[in-house]
Structure formats: C-alpha cells, structure tokens
Amino acid sequence: MSAASVSSYLGVNTQSHTVRKRRDPSVPDSRVPRRRRYLVCEPRHFAVQYAINPWMRPGEPVDVVRALDQWQALVDAYRAHGHTVDTVKPVPGLPDMVFAANAAVVVDGRVFGSLFHAPERRPESVPYEAWFKSEGYEVYHPESVCEGEGDLVPAGRWILAGTGFRTTREAHSEVQEYFGVPVISLTLVDPYFYHLDTALFVLDDDNIAYYPEAFSPGSREVLARLYPDAVLATREDAMAFGLNSVSDGRHVFISPGATGLVGRLAGRGYVPVPVDLSEFQKAGGGIKCCTQEIREIRS
Ligand code: ARG
Numbered sequence: 001m002s003a004a005s006v007s008s009y010l011g012v013n014t015q016s017h018t019v020r021k022r023r024d025p026s027v028p029d030s031r032v033p034r035r036r037r038y039l040v041c042e043p044r045h046f047a048v049q050y051a052i053n054p055w056m057r058p059g060e061p062v063d064v065v066r067a068l069d070q071w072q073a074l075v076d077a078y079r080a081h082g083h084t085v086d087t088v089k090p091v092p093g094l095p096d097m098v099f100a101a102n103a104a105v106v107v108d109g110r111v112f113g114s115l116f117h118a119p120e121r122r123p124e125s126v127p128y129e130a131w132f133k134s135e136g137y138e139v140y141h142p143e144s145v146c147e148g149e150g151d152l153v154p155a156g157r158w159i160l161a162g163t164g165f166r167t168t169r170e171a172h173s174e175v176q177e178y179f180g181v182p183v184i185s186l187t188l189v190d191p192y193f194y195h196l197d198t199a200l201f202v203l204d205d206d207n208i209a210y211y212p213e214a215f216s217p218g219s220r221e222v223l224a225r226l227y228p229d230a231v232l233a234t235r236e237d238a239m240a241f242g243l244n245s246v247s248d249g250r251h252v253f254i255s256p257g258a259t260g261l262v263g264r265l266a267g268r269g270y271v272p273v274p275v276d277l278s279e280f281q282k283a284g285g286g287i288k289c290c291t292q293e294i295r296e297i298r299s
Helices: 003-009 064-080 119-134 169-179 217-226 235-239 259-267
Strands: 037-041 084-088 104-107 110-113 152-155 158-163 183-187 200-204 207-210 251-254 271-274
Touching (some): 064 084, 064 251, 104 152, 152 200, 169 183, 183 217, 235 259, 251 259, 259 271
Parallel strands (some): 037 084, 158 183, 251 271
Antiparallel strands (some): 104 110, 200 207
C-alpha cells in the first residue's frame, strides 16, 4: 500500500465531521481498521407502503431526494475510509430493497441467502441473487425464514443469531450446518428492536456493543458471559438507531443521534463517524440495514 493510500485508509485525511473526544488515557489508541467490501442499494424507490415493524406508518411521506443524499453520504464515508462499495440495481415496487443487509449473510465467500418473513419483501431475493451470480457466487436457499445480516451477525469465531420476530430458530441450525461455524442463538423481546442488528453490532472480532433490555433474560446472560467488556447502550441510544452501526475495527459509522453511545465508543478508543440516515428510520432502518458486508476468505 502506498503512503497516501495508507493515510486515507486510516482515516487521517477524511471527513471533517469525524468525532474526536478526550479519551481515557488507560485505553490504548490501538484500534486497527480492516478494509471491507460492502454491498448497498440506492434508495431510488424507497417508500413506506406497508407496516411490518412498529416504526413504519404506511403512507408517511418519504423525502426521496433527502434519502438519496443521506445514503450517498454513507457511501462516500465508506469510500473515504478505504472501503470498497458495490451496488445492486434498485427495483421499482420493492421499497425496502435499500436494506441490503437483509438479503444474505456472506462468510468466507459463501452466500447464505434469505427467506423473508414478510411476503412483501420476498421478491427482493431475486435481484440480490442475480447480483451474487454475476459476481461469481452461488447462493444457498434456506428452508426456514431468515433475513440475512439483519439477524445473522458474524462475530469473529462465531455467528450471533437473533430470533423472536423474524429469523426462526430453525434457520439458526441451518446457518450453523451450512457454514460449520458455531451459532449463538439470542432471543429479542422488544418489537422496536425486531432485528438483531437494531440491538447489537460487532465492533471487532472480540467485542460488541448492545442494548441489554432488547434481549430475554437468558440471552442477556449469554451476552454478558461472552462479552464482559462490551460497550453497553441505553434505550435512547438504541431508539436513535445507534446500534445499527457498522465498524471496520476502528471507525464506527454511527447515527449522530446516539450521543451517549458515540461518547462511550470514543472513550474506548474507537473513532465514531456520524452519518445521519434519519429518513430511513421511517421504515425502521439505519446504517447497518443499508449495508451488507461481503466477507471473503481472510488471508
Ligand atoms: N422495513 C424493513 C423491514 O421491516 C426494514 C429493515 C431493516 N433492516 C435491518 N437490517 N434491520 O423489514
């Protein structure tokens, strides 16, 4: 890597709005970013036409120009931090197709497709599968309902898997069998946090941030056992979509409304990069929902 690309990769000469905060001197400034490949879908046909989560009010006007601007700012922020961004072409009549995370989960270059819970979203699988095929991937078709990275979250040595509203427990077994990676089942209990990626995100291979009250008591205990040093979020952070964030191991692309969480992450040596996707909250989505990570085999 050239010196120039290293500095842009490390975010040295990036965005003026990168948040820097006075940090706890006992926390080493050693967070290392890893280059990622993301798949996104332009919100050209984004709208709220049906209600499949408590955030959605059908007929609520969506400002598509604003949505397009906000989405473009997210793509620009990823690229400014050295990440690759691919796009799948949006299809008219699929207003939630912008939420690319739901279409699949990709681990070691293998694609586990989705079987959407809502009939309105099922047709999204077709254009996403076409994209994967055009890139040379085969797509596994699950037998049980599951919604990609919305509920199936690769976290280093295992996959954290949500259930309760969308993805079924049967799908968790199917994922484990397909990838041969241990799957940790977690039960979501609050309808506002209907997908795992609205209540938890992976900071790096070893740590996560999450909102404990979104989980059943047993699942909370599991998370506390696995992640004693997790960054905990409040309900305010979670309602501001602060847990629907994307981390490259150092930079955390996060909703600016989650002020408490932004401060806590900075205090732990991460670099929050605020990106406002408020228009997408009308559909119950945020940064992570709009982003699917394509994970190749790591060298
Ligand atoms: N309206 C969409 C739904 O309810 C939002 C999906 C958000 N995606 C996510 N990964 N949480 O399905």
